[in-house]
Amino acid sequence: MAEAMITLKNVNKSFGKNKVLEKINFSIRKGTFTVILGASGSGKTTLLRLIAGLDFPTGGKIFINGKDVTQEEASKRNISMVFQSYALFPHMNVRENIVFGLKIRKVKKEEIEKKLSTVTKMLKIDNLLGRKPSELSGGQRQRVALARAIISERLICLMDEPLSNLDAKLRSSMRKELKSLQEKLNLTVIYVTHDQIEAMSMADEIILINNGKIEQHADPKTIYENPKTIYVAEFIGTPPMNIFNINLIKNSNIKLPENAEKAGVRPESISFERREIKIGDGEIVFCEYHGSETIYSVKVNETLINVKSIEGKHTIGEKISLYCNREQLLFFNREGRKL
Amino acid sequence: MERHSLYKSKLTALMFILPTLVILIIFLYYPTFQTFKMSLYRVAFLGLSKQFVGLENYRYIFSSPEYRKIFLNTAIFVVLSVVISLVIGLFLAVLANQKIKGKTVFRLLLIWPYALPPAVAGVIFLFLFNEQSGMVNYILKHVANIALPWLSKSYLAMGVVITAFVWKMVGYNVVFYLAALQNIPKDIIEAAKVEGASIFQTFFKVTLPMLSPITLFLVVTNTIAAFFESFTFIDLITKGGPADSTTVIIYSIYRDGFEYFKTGLAAAESVILFICVVILTLIQLRVSRRMVHYEK
Amino acid sequence: MKKILMALMAVLTAFSSALAQEKIHITFWHAMGGSRAAFIDRMVQDFNYTHPNIEVKAQYKGSYRDTLNSAILAYKQGNAPHIVQIFEVGSQLALDSGIFMPFQNLVKPGNYALLNDFIKPVANYYRIKGNFNSVPFNSSNPILYYNKSLFKKAGLDPENPPKTFDEIVDACVKLKKAGVRYCITWPLHSWFVEQWIAEQGALLANNENGRKARATNIYINSKPMYRIMKWWKDLYDKGYYAYSGKPEDWDGANNLFVSQQAAMLITSTSDVTILENAAYEHGFKLGTGFLPVPDGIKRNGVVVGGASLWVTKGHPKKELEAAKEFLLWFTNTENEVRWHKGTGYFPVRESAVKVLKFERWFDKHPAYRAAFDQLLQTIPNRATQGALIGNFPEIRTIIENAVQEILAGKPIKAVLKEADRKADQALKRYNMSVR
Structure with missing residues (x-):
């Protein structure tokens, strides 16, 4: 196992009376792609800014490569960053933008040229070097910002929702490109997003934060299959996990864990055919046809349950029974923690 | 190709610009033309009697050591006051842009001098730098036991009028720089920091270039103000003295034209001033094409 | 109502x-x-x-x-x-x-x-x-105003103000010793120079001060002018004379006198009323005397x-x-x-x-008397008639500039010579313009 590249210990951050982050603890290993996932206002961008050194924590410590950098300026942290707005220098052309950091650090001219050509070829922007940012498309700017971040060959790269300003198609191709770039350069990436698809598709690890606290820190598979809390369960997946009161299945003859208040099941785990557990009888109130699959909203005793099925033959108004297997059922206590 | 016009006919369009045109002709173009014409005459009593002398007025101005001194004074005054007022204005704007307590008060105080009528500002400076009873000498006397001849020593007097002008203009520059600074996206400054730039590198390589459009604007407006608005300060504080060492061209135009009744000469000086301002502005605009970056 | x-x-x-x-x-x-x-x-x-x-x-x-x-x-x-x-x-x-x-x-x-x-x-x-x-x-014409209270303090006769340049200097020595900051002030204005020229019976312009025919030559580089400048400069160098630093600053001179920083003031008779009131307010007794004249000449009078x-x-x-x-x-x-x-x-x-x-x-109102007697005792001649010069305002600036240069330390003779040249040239241009 690779050593910890970034470690946060008991980090707090508040703006005035407003607590934005509370007791943040985690470690990130070298060469991993970590996604900080959360809704807007959850504190994820603040967390990234603390790591970057653009803001400073009100409590706790931050280590990079084993060194305490809690009070160190951004310029000394040896990291690179891609901003949501790209933050390209508007008065410089593409070339000047990309080599800005190298020039600041007085890297030799030949070396700069060599790196520049490698990076721009890799990102396919070598034909844009003379242009000003205002003459570039959104995708091109994104690449320039990336180039500026990776040319420095700094091992840590922070990205703040870098894809959110791109259109859907470009976004999905960039996801793949980013991921392969990270692997190729063995970068330690911390990537902030509110988009769970981005998180699931790119992350080695996901740190899901809610209201300034970490809900769960795990790999995507664990997050998906074994969410620690109802919040996580409901955040991940389209549509998200169905959460319902335990009473709905109390009369099915299975043994429920102690203190279980709520139960959860993924829409794709529900079947219309008989399985170990019957969730209940209901009526289809809505269907959403996606081609390869269809999402049905089924009303069971006033509870709305989403079902994802490859069967597209059912229609609105149809009475139907819902089943699932025992191991697909998750149980949560009163506080929303998984049992 | 057919051209679409908003107005039915050229006449309609003309009617709309006519009022402005008439005002411009009466109050701008015609007087300018008259000034050019007047500069070719030897005029007495504001035009009551005149004789054509061709370029004699210009010849006289360019060959006279007194006028050469006036041009030199003007150059010193304009260059120093523009540079100093811009540098201080930018410096204070950067300070005012920080997250500090009471910054609204701070900003208000900075802007206040500009709101003051120049005549009042001039009198304030006269009181400050009065050699016997001025505040500045009073303090100097107590602190260092010296008193400087602020108004009777030529370079000090020039310093005083430049200070007065700078003090007045700084507020104006602060307002514009502050607005421009607040328009610079925070991200861009942070990006520079992340790339390893120090505060100074960030300022000189990122902030300053991004302020270039406003700087150009301020250079042009400050230069023009230095040429023209210096009049009040000089008239109130030094009257061009000691021994003409603070007489700049605008003050000389006033004196020649309205105190000495050398209207033709004053007209020629005005024309020279006009040409100077036009040339300077053109140079500034040309330089700007290389140096100034405009956002889209 | x-x-x-x-x-x-x-x-x-x-x-x-x-x-x-x-x-x-x-x-x-x-x-x-x-x-x-x-x-x-x-x-x-x-x-x-x-x-x-x-x-x-x-x-x-x-x-x-x-x-x-x-x-x-x-x-x-x-x-x-x-x-x-x-x-x-x-x-x-x-x-x-x-x-x-x-x-x-x-x-x-x-x-x-x-x-x-x-x-x-x-x-x-x-x-x-x-x-x-x-x-x-x-x-109006210029007279000497003096602070009787300060005169008394310095051991000078408060009823007998200095009448000549030398007497001014003598008074200044005593006044300075008595702790007066500056001895004397008057606005740096050409008007006083013109008066002192007239007091010496000298002319400021040719053609009998421009009265007989249009003046074509200004007399700045003259002995009487030198006498004035020499005295002025000496007073300034010794710290006896002070002015606000700004030319033609009438208020500045009055302020120095009223605030008792200067014991003597030379200014227009038209300020008698103002200065009487100010002296009363500031608690000193005001005296007036004739405009002091150079020593060894016969007082000719004022313009x-x-x-x-x-x-x-x-x-x-x-x-x-x-x-x-x-x-x-x-x-x-x-x-x-x-x-x-x-x-x-x-x-x-x-x-x-x-x-x-x-x-x-x-x-x-004895303060008004000096002004009056001085005028009545003026000998009517071309000198006291005053010069008629078309571009007098410009000549005044030239004279004032010369004074400032002299006070700043330039040699008197060279300055006067240069000012004379400038004045003649300016007058020539003026005369051409009115033909």
Whole structure:
């Protein structure tokens, strides 16, 4: 196992009376792609800014490569960053933008040229070097910002929702490109997003934060299959996990864990055919046809349950029974923690 | 190709610009033309009697050591006051842009001098730098036991009028720089920091270039103000003295034209001033094409 | 009560507007600001009241220069004021401008007694080539004001102010010892230089000070001028003389004196009233004396300063008559006495002087006496008549610049020579322009 590249210990951050982050603890290993996932206002961008050194924590410590950098300026942290707005220098052309950091650090001219050509070829922007940012498309700017971040060959790269300003198609191709770039350069990436698809598709690890606290820190598979809390369960997946009161299945003859208040099941785990557990009888109130699959909203005793099925033959108004297997059922206590 | 016009006919369009045109002709173009014409005459009593002398007025101005001194004074005054007022204005704007307590008060105080009528500002400076009873000498006397001849020593007097002008203009520059600074996206400054730039590198390589459009604007407006608005300060504080060492061209135009009744000469000086301002502005605009970056 | 008043006012307004139809309107532009403007307004009101067929409107037009400029511009546009107040050194300029008519042409020879009543030195100045071109109005000259309290403190005779340059220096030595910050002050103004030239019986311009024919040569590089500058510079170098640093700063000099930083002040007699009040407020006794003169010369007298009233030409006869009537009334004996008492400017008529003497005015107000005696003792000749120079304002600047250069340490002779050259050149250009 690779050593910890970034470690946060008991980090707090508040703006005035407003607590934005509370007791943040985690470690990130070298060469991993970590996604900080959360809704807007959850504190994820603040967390990234603390790591970057653009803001400073009100409590706790931050280590990079084993060194305490809690009070160190951004310029000394040896990291690179891609901003949501790209933050390209508007008065410089593409070339000047990309080599800005190298020039600041007085890297030799030949070396700069060599790196520049490698990076721009890799990102396919070598034909844009003379242009000003205002003459570039959104995708091109994104690449320039990336180039500026990776040319420095700094091992840590922070990205703040870098894809959110791109259109859907470009976004999905960039996801793949980013991921392969990270692997190729063995970068330690911390990537902030509110988009769970981005998180699931790119992350080695996901740190899901809610209201300034970490809900769960795990790999995507664990997050998906074994969410620690109802919040996580409901955040991940389209549509998200169905959460319902335990009473709905109390009369099915299975043994429920102690203190279980709520139960959860993924829409794709529900079947219309008989399985170990019957969730209940209901009526289809809505269907959403996606081609390869269809999402049905089924009303069971006033509870709305989403079902994802490859069967597209059912229609609105149809009475139907819902089943699932025992191991697909998750149980949560009163506080929303998984049992 | 057919051209679409908003107005039915050229006449309609003309009617709309006519009022402005008439005002411009009466109050701008015609007087300018008259000034050019007047500069070719030897005029007495504001035009009551005149004789054509061709370029004699210009010849006289360019060959006279007194006028050469006036041009030199003007150059010193304009260059120093523009540079100093811009540098201080930018410096204070950067300070005012920080997250500090009471910054609204701070900003208000900075802007206040500009709101003051120049005549009042001039009198304030006269009181400050009065050699016997001025505040500045009073303090100097107590602190260092010296008193400087602020108004009777030529370079000090020039310093005083430049200070007065700078003090007045700084507020104006602060307002514009502050607005421009607040328009610079925070991200861009942070990006520079992340790339390893120090505060100074960030300022000189990122902030300053991004302020270039406003700087150009301020250079042009400050230069023009230095040429023209210096009049009040000089008239109130030094009257061009000691021994003409603070007489700049605008003050000389006033004196020649309205105190000495050398209207033709004053007209020629005005024309020279006009040409100077036009040339300077053109140079500034040309330089700007290389140096100034405009956002889209 | 209020209603009655209102009704009365309404009647009066109707009455006066009925009269107004036949009234002759006269405009009068002057350069007297502040309390003096109010004083003029009061006098004009009295005139309008006593002359129901004439309506004079007095307007303050700023400085002397501004007033003259406005008059010339107004004349060009065809609506010149009837009467304009013009400062003494503007006399030649006013003549050259050609927009004024000689006042004497309006007065019938039978009434010349009115013109002959003007006191000698005043008449001397304003009678150009035998004619009164304008009516003398406010006249002044420089006198020495001194702080009797500080004089006493320094062991000087408070009733016997210094009369010569050397006596000033001697007094300064004692005053300095007694702890006075600066000994003496006066505004850095060419006017004083002109006065000291006249006191030495010297001329400022050729052709008998420009009185016999148009002046073509200015005498700046002269012995009398050198004497003045040498003394001035010595006083300055020893720290006896101080000025605010700004040329022509009358208030600055007054402030130094009033604040008792300087024990002596040389300035216009027209400030007597102001300075008497200020001295009282600041708790010191004010004395006045003659303008100090260089040693070893015979006191020749001073040149009349101030201004006169000019009539512009081109108005209908009726209006010119009205203007004349106003001017003669405005400067009559009674009004001269009022004007003097109110401002400190001289009464310019012999008869007014007689009235004041009869009232023992000078005994009651001794501060006014020096001003007066100095004028009466002036010997009428070309020197005290004052120079007529068309571009006098510009010559003044040249002289003031020379003084500043000398005080700043440049050699006197070289500065005077250069100033002389500049002045002659400037005059030549002026003369060419008026041909």
